[in-house]
Amino acid sequence: MKLFNFEIRRSEKRASPEDPRVPVSAENFLSYFGVQSGNLPAVTIDSALQVPAVAAAVSFVSASLANLPLHAYRSKEAGAERIKGGIQRLLNESPNPEWTSFGWRKYFWQQVFTGGRGLSWIERVGGNVVGIWPMDPGFTTVQRVDGKKVYKFGGKTYPAADVIDLPFMLRRNQLGVYGPIMLASKAIQLALAMNDYASGFFAGGGVPPLALVGPMPAGVEAVKRAQGDIKRAIDAAKSNSEPVFPIPAGYELKPVGFDPAKGQMTEARQFQVVEIARVYSLPPVFLQDLTHGTFSNTEQQDLHLVKHLIAQWASAFEDEINLKVFGQKSGGRYAEHNLDALMRGDFKSRIDALARGVQTALYTPDEARALDNRPPVKGGDVAYMQGATVPLGTVPVTTAPADKSGDNGDDNEPGTTGDDEPA
Structure with a gap:
């Protein structure tokens, strides 16, 4: 221009x-x-499970939910009655000939807390449920056919009514899911990178990359020989466990990069535990992070676990079971977890709670004993209440002690005085 x-x-x-x-x-x-x-390292389910915090979170939450007893009930006017037979056996004992109830549910929850979706298909014969089988979400296609959701797995197509489907978080299209590992991929990627750095650092004997400072010899080959001499000196010192190795006069070694202490890698790795716990809504104490743990706040985190994590996922699983196994017209039948199982590890608290339940007529002695698989006892099917508990506005009835002094010579009728006046 x-x-x-x-x-x-x-x-x-x-x-x-x-x-x-x-x-x-x-x-x-x-x-x-x-x-x-x-x-940077790629994040997959397999690589993410190499991060201890991720593996601990998945294993802990899935095993805790699978450990809860799952019973089937039928509503009646007199109260809920536990269903015996097929459905109870499938849910609480063995869903099929190959899986135990604990194994099936733990696998189910592991898929929820890794890829983001747990799937199982229901086997029916003549309208009766005869088995529940796990599905691999990685080989299952979810799509809509004529407006209805169907699942394609193993060369078969299953309607939504026959598939137990529990997502970690649904996408907008209501077909795809967000998994916790995908949502936390950047945090997990950072944890993997720090693992790689730490393993590489300590694999080198704890020696960071070094630069040889001093007058360089003339020629490329001479520089390579000098570099080789220094490397052999370092290797010899490491192999012989010698803390000192000689350096030619006029030269010095300077580290290039940061060592773990200066780079604060320890603090960063601790923070990654908190980040991963946050994705699972899991208190950090259950990932063995007691950095800020005290006796009081650890106990509160235990309550948080039951109220805001275990109870919510247990309720979501119950709703899915009730809809898919019993249908919209359930006839008063439903499945429910027994969260009391979380107290089985604390024997004293469990016994105190059962005793209080019996004393307040919440349980009969036989019902309390049944919770620990103890046999009934004679008279144990009666509800008891402590004698000091009476309705408001009433006067306790007391019985006067009998007169043991014998006959006093009076011929008075009971309830009268010697003057024939009413007592």
Whole structure:
């Protein structure tokens, strides 16, 4: 371009982070400075489980939910009655000939807390439920056919009414799911990167990358020989467990990069435990993080676990069982977890609670004994109440002690005095 016979050249413009056309995301920003996101470890379910905090969270929550007794009941006017027979056996003992109830439900919950979805199909014969079988969510396709949800697995198509489906978090299309590992992929990626750094650092004997400082010998081959001499000296010191190795006069070794203490990697790794616990809504104490744990707040975290995590997921599973196994017209039948099982580890608290339940007529002695699989006793089917408990506004009835002094010589009738006046 010429202006007043002077040639003006447009200045060359290079992309920069300030350019609005350049996306400032983590990957693009790092690549602008030459850092490729491909250098960071990929996050999959298998790689995520290599992070101890993730493995502990998945194992703890899935086993805790699978450990809860699951019973079937039928509503009656006199109260709920436990159903005996097929449904009870499938839910609480063995859903099919290959799986125990604990194993089936633990596998189910592991899929929920890794990939984000637990699936099982219901086997029916003539309208009766005869088995419940786990499905691999990774090989299951969920889609809508004629407006209705269907599941394709193992070459078969199952209607939604025959599939127990519990997502961690549904997507907007109501078909796909968000899993906790995907939602926490960046935090898990950072944890994996720190694991790789730490393993590489300590695999090298705890020696960070070093730079040899001093007058360099002339020639490329001479530099390589000097570098080899230093490396052999370091290797010899490590193999012989010697803390000191010689350096040629006029040279010194300087570390390149940060060691774990200066890089505060310990604090960062502790923070990753809290981040992963946050994704699962799990108190950090259950991931063995007692950094800020005290006697009082640890006890409160235990209550938080039952009220805000276990109870909510147990309720979601119960609703899915009730809808898919018993149908919309359940006939008063329903399944329910027994959360009292969470107290089985605390013997004293459990015994105190059962004793209080018996003393307040909440349980009969036989009902309390049955919770610990103890046999009934004679008279144990009667509800008892402590004698000091009476309705308000009433006067306790007392019996006067009998007169043991014998005959006093009076012929008075009972209830009268010697003057024939009413007592």
